[in-house]
Amino acid sequence: MVEFFVQGGYAFFVWGAYGVTALLLVAEVIQLRAQRRALFVRLNRLNRTRELDKNQ
Amino acid sequence: MNVNWFKFASPPAFYSLAGRLIPIFWGLTLTLLVIGLYWGFFQTTDQLGGSNPQKEYYRIIFIHVSSAWMSMWLYFVMVVWAAIGLVFNTRLSFMMAKAIAPTGAVFTFLALWTGAFWGRPSWGTYWDWDPRLTSELVLFFMYIGYIALHSAIDDIRRADRASALLAIVGLVMVPVIFWSINCPDPNQCAALHQRSNLTKIDGNILFAMLTMSLAFWMYSFAATFMRLRSLILTREAESIWVRELLTQRGEQ
Amino acid sequence: MKARQKRLVFIGLAIIGIGAASTLAITALNSNISYFFSPSQVLANEAPPNHVFRLGGLVTKGSLIRESDSLKIHFDVTDNAKTVKVIYTGILPDLFSEGKGVVTKGKLGADGVFYAEEVLAKHDEEYVPPEVASTLKTAHAEGVTNTATTSNGASN
Structure with missing residues (x-):
């Protein structure tokens, strides 16, 4: 197990490459989900104001 | 077999199709990632031998080559959609191109980053102005330029067309990178970066590398479709189908 | 229309x-305008004088000498036609070895010795476990040599 993390003494390079890759891909997905959630909040608000306009 | 493919070229139809495909692509991405990483770390040799006796750091190859392939492939696909948009003036094509760019930029950055972390222990440097490294850096700037140009123009239709043209012009970089890495003749390739030759790779290493590439490809589909769906909703916010969609979601 | x-x-x-x-x-x-110059090109004065440039080729077998009291290293870079002596002070990369490709950056001294400030190891595209390696032939060394001889031929 320790051997796996040490990677023959090249842990910094191996995990430096893999870590940043994982970080960026996960960050992209989180950003996409947040973008979608924010978009629905905005669109729903837009829809409600439209309904109100119609009723007046 | 009489499928009307043009049906899916309309934003609402593609919105729902992409919604159904995204979970499938996520499932494929995760499965391939698990297989690829397991194979890459546990079914391969710790150290290489022969004419290229690298140590454990060679394992960066599994994400480096995959990222580099995706960086070029996604740019190519982006340009194809941009060109279709310019010729046929289809709304969805431009949105496809715009949705691909950030993911392409991420993979280009990763190809450079993982390359630096591989280059330091093997060549002895994080970076060198080698023709292959330099052209990949230029590709990164092409993606950034496309995204920046699009966001700099307020009128969406103009932004779509201008950035599509920029993307097409930048296509010149893809054959240059591809050629410089797959250089057919060693006599003409003075470079630090090695060439690409899949026939000289051990089966287990090759399997992990190809599996990771497929995983990144499936990831690109999932991420691009997610971005595309948000883009469709943003641009079609005033349309009846989006309003109906919101009402349906509200009732659930 | x-x-x-x-x-x-x-x-x-x-x-x-x-x-x-x-x-x-x-x-x-x-x-390949000037990513690196081969020893033949350097000896034919094609490399820029009084300027930093890259010298590329193979490390001559048996030429590596480490000075015992310092980090100074001597080795020869060859394209199998001509050879240039190199002096470098510092740590060599992991994959640096005799008979393998190398790219060094530095200046050519008046004494004909290349004073390197950076030494990079080139490696080829063979990725195999140690036990299989012996059965495969490497074309890398040939590649570097060919690079040198071709550019040499072109300059003649």
Whole structure:
């Protein structure tokens, strides 16, 4: 197990490459989900104001 | 077999199709990632031998080559959609191109980053102005330029067309990178970066590398479709189908 | 001509233009202007004098000498036609070894010795476990040699 993390003494390079890759891909997905959630909040608000306009 | 493919070229139809495909692509991405990483770390040799006796750091190859392939492939696909948009003036094509760019930029950055972390222990440097490294850096700037140009123009239709043209012009970089890495003749390739030759790779290493590439490809589909769906909703916010969609979601 | 056809022609022309530009760029890379110079080119005075440039080739077998009291290292770089002596002070990369490809950056001294400030190891595209390696032949060394001899031939 320790051997796996040490990677023959090249842990910094191996995990430096893999870590940043994982970080960026996960960050992209989180950003996409947040973008979608924010978009629905905005669109729903837009829809409600439209309904109100119609009723007046 | 009489499928009307043009049906899916309309934003609402593609919105729902992409919604159904995204979970499938996520499932494929995760499965391939698990297989690829397991194979890459546990079914391969710790150290290489022969004419290229690298140590454990060679394992960066599994994400480096995959990222580099995706960086070029996604740019190519982006340009194809941009060109279709310019010729046929289809709304969805431009949105496809715009949705691909950030993911392409991420993979280009990763190809450079993982390359630096591989280059330091093997060549002895994080970076060198080698023709292959330099052209990949230029590709990164092409993606950034496309995204920046699009966001700099307020009128969406103009932004779509201008950035599509920029993307097409930048296509010149893809054959240059591809050629410089797959250089057919060693006599003409003075470079630090090695060439690409899949026939000289051990089966287990090759399997992990190809599996990771497929995983990144499936990831690109999932991420691009997610971005595309948000883009469709943003641009079609005033349309009846989006309003109906919101009402349906509200009732659930 | 309809608008769509006009656009199609326009895109077609753009793609032809890009093809031409790619070809030009590849041709430029083809002549590999100056990523590195081979020992033959250096001895033929093709490398810029009093300027930092890169010297590339193979480390001559048996030429590596480490000074015992310092980090100073001597080795020869060859293209199997001509040889240049190199002096470098510092730590060599992991993959640096005799008979393998190397790219060094530095200046050519008046004494004909190349004073390197950076030494990079080139490696090939063979990725195999140690036990299989012996059965495969390496074309890398040939590649580097060919690079040198071709450019040498072109300059003659």
